[in-house]
Amino acid sequence: MGKSRKILHMDMDYFFAQIEERENPQFKGNPLVVGADPKKGKGRGVVSTCNYEARKYGIKSGMPISRSYKLAPEAIFLPVNMSLYKKVSDSVFRVASKISPEMEKVSLDEAYIDITKKVKNYREAEGVGKKLKREILKKEKLTCSIGVSKNKMMAKIACELAKPDGIKVVPPGQVTGVIDGMDLETVPGIGPKTKKLLKEVLKKENPKIKDALSLSKEELMDLLGKRGGEFYHKFRGIDDSSVVEKRKAKSIGKEHTFQKDTRDSKEIIKVFKSLVGDVYRQAKDKRVKGITVVCRYEDFETHTKQISFETRMRSKELFYKKSVPLLLKFLMQSNKKLRLIGFRVMIK
DNA sequence: AAGTTCTTATTAC
DNA sequence: CTAACGGTAATAAGAACTT
Numbered sequence: 001m002g003k004s005r006k007i008l009h010m011d012m013d014y015f016f017a018q019i020e021e022r023e024n025p026q027f028k029g030n031p032l033v034v035g036a037d038p039k040k041g042k043g044r045g046v047v048s049t050c051n052y053e054a055r056k057y058g059i060k061s062g063m064p065i066s067r068s069y070k071l072a073p074e075a076i077f078l079p080v081n082m083s084l085y086k087k088v089s090d091s092v093f094r095v096a097s098k099i100s101p102e103m104e105k106v107s108l109d110e111a112y113i114d115i116t117k118k119v120k121n122y123r124e125a126e127g128v129g130k131k132l133k134r135e136i137l138k139k140e141k142l143t144c145s146i147g148v149s150k151n152k153m154m155a156k157i158a159c160e161l162a163k164p165d166g167i168k169v170v171p172p173g174q175v176t177g178v179i180d181g182m183d184l185e186t187v188p189g190i191g192p193k194t195k196k197l198l199k200e201v202l203k204k205e206n207p208k209i210k211d212a213l214s215l216s217k218e219e220l221m222d223l224l225g226k227r228g229g230e231f232y233h234k235f236r237g238i239d240d241s242s243v244v245e246k247r248k249a250k251s252i253g254k255e256h257t258f259q260k261d262t263r264d265s266k267e268i269i270k271v272f273k274s275l276v277g278d279v280y281r282q283a284k285d286k287r288v289k290g291i292t293v294v295c296r297y298e299d300f301e302t303h304t305k306q307i308s309f310e311t312r313m314r315s316k317e318l319f320y321k322k323s324v325p326l327l328l329k330f331l332m333q334s335n336k337k338l339r340l341i342g343f344r345v346m347i348k
Numbered sequence: 349a350a351g352t353t354c355t356t357a358t359t360a361c
Numbered sequence: 362c363t364a365a366c367g368g369t370a371a372t373a374a375g376a377a378c379t380t
Contacts, residue, residue, distance in 0.1 A: 036367070045367050048361095061361080064365045107361050191359050226373070227358095247371095255368055290353085300366080306354055342368085 004172050006125045007243065008113045009147045009155035010096060010132065013164040015109035016049040016085055018142055020078055031075035033059060038069035038077050044257055048080050052164065088140055095135050099128060104243045112152050114243040122148065122171045129167045149175065153188055153239035160186075175237035180210040187234045189227060197223060209235050252283045253292070253344025261298040261337035265328070268338060272327055273320065275343045280316045286347045288313050293323050294342035295330040302340075305329065313345065 012018065016034040021027050031054035036045020043065045050059045050068070057072040068075070089108040097103050102114040119125045129146040136144055143165040147158025150172045157179065162168040170178050179186065184195050184207055201223060202211055212235045220228030233239065254275045262268065290308035297303075305326040311318065323343055330338070 044365095048367085062366080065367090067365055070365095110361075189359065193358060249370080251370065253369065257367065292354090302356085304355060308353060340367090344370090 004150040005114065005116045006119050006122065007149060007152055007155040008099070008115050008125065008129055008132075009152070009159040010111050010113065010144055011146075011156075011159050011163070012092065012109035012136075012142060012144045014049050014051050015089075015142075016080065017051040017054075019085055019088055020081075021051065022141055023084075027076055029053065031057060031059070031072050033065075033068055033072075033075050033077050034080055035068075035077070036065040037079065038065045041066050041069040041073075043069070044259070050075075088142070091140055092136055092142070092144075095139050096132060098135075099132055102243050102245060104245060104247075112155065112243045115148075122169050126167065126169045129169070133165075133167065151237075151239040152241055152243065153234055154178075154237060156188065157182070157186060179235075179237055180208065182209050184209060184212060187231060189234075190231065194224065194227075250348060251292075251344050251346045252279055252286075253294075253342055254278045255294060255340055255342030257296075257340045258338065261339050263331065263335075263337050265331060268327070268331070268341060269324065272324065272341055272343065275341070276316055276319050276323060279343055279345055280313060280319065283313050283345050283347060286313050286345070287311075289346040289348055291319065291323055292342075292344040292346070293326040293330075294340070294344070295327070295338055296340035297334060297336040298339050299336060300339070301336075303330065308346075319343075319345075 017032050020032060020034060032051045033047055033054050034050065035048040037043045045065050047059060047061055047063045047065055047068050049061055054072060054075055057075070059068045059071055085108055093103070093105060093111060096111055096113060100113050100115050100118050104112045106112065115125060115128055119128060125148045129148055133144060133146060136142060145159050145162040145164060146167040147155045147160070147162055147170070149155045149158050149170040154170055154175055158168040158170045184190050184198055186209065198212060199207055201215070204211055215232070217229055217232040220232050222228070224231065256271050256275055288311050290306060292304050292306040294302065294304050307322055307326070327341065
């Protein structure tokens with residue numbers, strides 16, 4: 001007893017949209033979409049977050065904004081106000097880190113907290129989770145959901161089950177029962193492509209986690225490489241990854257999608273230089289290992305060109321000199337118009 | 349043959 | 362009718378190139 005870890009996963013409910021509702025209470029009860037400008041259904045971006053009323057229309061995060069507009073033209077569409085969300089996020093994490101400093105931020109609205117040293121059992125862990133929910137609500141007037149279990153994967157799955165505005169504790173003895181009947185994509189790291197491969201190997205239309213238990217570790221590794229070995233354990237509710245407090249960035253980059261696909265090299269270079277300038281601001285004085293230039297053509301085909309070299313990011317000029325020729329190669333290699341360009345520096 | 353660099357694919361939020 | 366699809370970052374795998 002007391003051998004297992006106690007990991008808590010906190011996820012803010014429909015974060016960006018909930019903040020907008022808080023700022024504009026008249027929006028509550030109406031479908032609300034935060035994301036790109038829909039421009040009468042012609043916008044190019046995607047939905048960042050939407051509230052539950054919007055979800056009733058089939059709108060979801062990551063969906064093209066044009067499609068969400070067709071589903072609910074009467075919805076309220078708001079632009080992303082990132083500096084506000086960042087401020088709220090910092091405040092929420094300040095509250096959360098009082099629970100335990102062993103906290104890993106996953107994004108602006110999600111974190112894992114290792115509370116193994118703070119509680120004796122899962123009953124106490126549930127109390128800690130409820131307290132955190134209360135404190136976030138008091139401080140920021142926002143709700144979140146919380147999952148608690150013996151590892152990060154199970155805490156995240158529990159949190160998913162708790163949404164919205166709930167808490168779910170999955171003690172070790174219940175882990176298998178909880179995940180057995182779930183979809184393969186419930187396992188973090190399994191997306192549409194991996195699911196398809198597993199579906200083929202299992203010869204089943206709608207395989208569940210319990211079906212995947214028939215695959216040996218070797219079979220999974222042959223099919224999916226290193227990740228396959230991890231999935232073998234994850235299917236069994238095992239995840240030994242630790243809660244990591246500070247992950248330092250390994251790269252910093254910026255991308256831009258044009259309003260309209262273009263081959264106008266004047267415009268392309270102008271935008272590109274501003275991307276490099278933005279990256280320079282963020283990566284100033286960092287030790288750089290190399291750069292990557294990205295280009296997406298009008299047909300969505302995406303390519304990268306990369307150069308390795310070590311330097312300290314002191315001026316923009318060297319980076320222009322190294323990267324602009326790579327960008328121009330994309331224009332020379334093909335007659336297609338460009339949809340997106342990007343610049344990234346690898347650091348360390 | 350080994351080590352490094354470059355490119356693509358996949359995933360997540 | 363089909364396609365529609367941002368921005369940022371990590372990680373893995375394999376190809377291509379160097380030493």
